[in-house]
Amino acid sequence: MAFEGLTERLQNAMKKLRGKGKISESDLRDTMREIRLALLEADVNFDVVKDFVKTVRERAVGAKVLEGLNPAQQIVKIVDEELTKTMGETEVPLNKSPKIPTIIMMAGLQGAGKTTTVGKLANRLKTEENARPLMIAADVYRPAAIDQLVTVGKQIDVPVFEMGTDTDPVEIVRQGLAKAEADHNDYVFIDTAGRLQIDEQLMDELARIKELANPTEIMLVVDAMTGQNAVATAQGFNDKLDVTGVILTKLDGDTRGGAALSIRAVTGKPIKFVGEGEKMSDLDVFHPDRMASRILGMGDMLSLIEKT
Amino acid sequence: EKSRLTFGQRLNHLLANFRSVDESFFDDLEETLIGADVGFDMAMKISDELREEVKLKNVKKSTDVQNVVVEKLIELYDQAGTDEHNGLTFAKEGPTVILFVGVNGVGKTTTIGKMANLFKQQGKKVLLAAADTFRAGAIEQLNVWAQRDGVDIVKKPEQSDPSAVVFDALKKAKSENYDILFVDTAGRLQNKTNLMNELAKMKRIITREIPDAPQEVLLVLDATTGQNALNQAKMFKEATDVSGIVLTKLDGTARGGIVLAIRNELHLAVKYVGLGEQVDDLRPFEPSEFVYGLFKGLIDVK
Ligand SMILES: Nc1nc2c(ncn2[C@@H]2O[C@H](COP(=O)(O)OP(=O)(O)OP(=O)(O)O)[C@@H](O)[C@H]2O)c(=O)[nH]1
Ligand SMILES: Nc1nc2c(ncn2[C@@H]2O[C@H](COP(=O)(O)OP(=O)(O)OP(=O)(O)O)[C@@H](O)[C@H]2O)c(=O)[nH]1
């Protein structure tokens, strides 16, 4: 059945294993199959799934039989530990520059949520630490991209630097940074146009913006509903820009969000924030443990261990 | 530039590397399909059916397998829909209303911009309704497209009731004899019940004002979306009786394989595909080209 969570899958697999004291080869094969399916159905990239399953398998084979836990429980425990390890154990805060301004540049595919997230982050810093951010409108391609950022700016009462659509984005950023320096803004956000990671010309433009601005933080914004393509996207942007963090948007939907695991696994870069709605307040820090449970479609690993 | 080679030519080139049809071929095929987001179940189903077909037809040479694979995939795609056609349905008389729905950021507004241009070029009198009054800059975005295309637009201030915009546009379309009205709606995630209800309400208003309308409810899907696209199709179909799909962002590396499952489970066909951000980056859907796209990964493997 489609979209069956790992909970159901494992519970079924585990029923067969109950009462056994040791992990046998065939136990392991069945359980690993269920884990593999659950991850694929959650959109984790199949190469990432392959590696992940291999690691879990190796640990399970090598594991000593633990006191008080049956084989299936032990495997769940290993899955839990490995997932947490891959997703990053703790929350990673925003990088901040020792001297102002902290410059945060956004990058990502079309429609991922960059412009909205710029507003959310600026709003968050404003309310949390009374920050005085400036937002630079460097998307000269998408129709009304500047209007969108200006409207967002009005909503959260944050100034927007824009030069219309006839100036080169690199030049817009240069002048925007000068403006921020003159006005002593403590944070500068650079909203860039969405682009495909295979679009060399536009990827070069991002590289030039990076070179000029030397950003404290380069955020790759990714739609949580992304499928197998998440790996190609993350690699493309990371290879070109060496991003410093990831923001996962649209998690207020019903997607399992396996892209999170793929991106983390292939880039090693921390997911710092998640978008959970269209409102300016709908931004949360990323919790690796919650994400792990969500991808697996299970409430809580430990309760599953207790139940079996 | 988008290649002028025929599908068959490209495929021949593509599969020239295969010497024999063995298990590793099917492994590659499965991975290619999963990599294209068709989902695990669908990938297994396709690969099993192909195995059978290859056995049945006793295919051995790679050149023959190409044909079988493609035939079978197209057949699988077509299977679920028999009497429907890929084109758009138009009103017999009076304005044709096309309602666009979908989750956030998939390409609804852009597709309207492209499609309006297409029909304007064909000499139709086109009207746009800016019924996304919610997202920052959405009205202005559609307005830029209206200007580019040289078509008319009905809009109200931000945060107005979207149904009121639709109502005004319908009135104008009828009284001023427009051929086609495109209705742009705000993106919404399918699990937000009240937003889905709002959409259903807009559709009811359209039908109340013009009984045969909307002639099309197009669900816009982003080709980079994974398995969640199936949920999207289910929920939007329930709320608005979707009549077809526009698959956008196929110019990237994503293949949009999930539409195979959508086709199979929900009998919804793709009508148009988006291949970029420019006005002419819209094409009628070609199943064979799509299948080629799904299959493309096999070159990379070799
Ligand atoms: N539900 C939901 N919608 C979101 C979230 N983040 C952004 N959006 C919506 O997604 C759509 C696209 O967001 P934008 O901020 O315009 O995305 P973008 O990356 O700037 O897009 P381009 O500039 O065109 O590349 C809009 O409808 C946003 O309101 C989120 O966390 N949840
Ligand atoms: N590469 C590519 N980009 C596209 C395509 N279609 C749309 N886009 C881009 O995707 C982004 C979002 O497109 P929109 O038309 O604003 O999407 P929408 O569904 O109206 O978004 P909301 O109204 O915010 O829900 C924009 O940057 C578009 O230029 C396509 O076929 N290919």
Ligand SMILES: [Mg+2]
């Ligand atoms: Mg933007």
Ligand SMILES: [Mg+2]
């Ligand atoms: Mg729109």
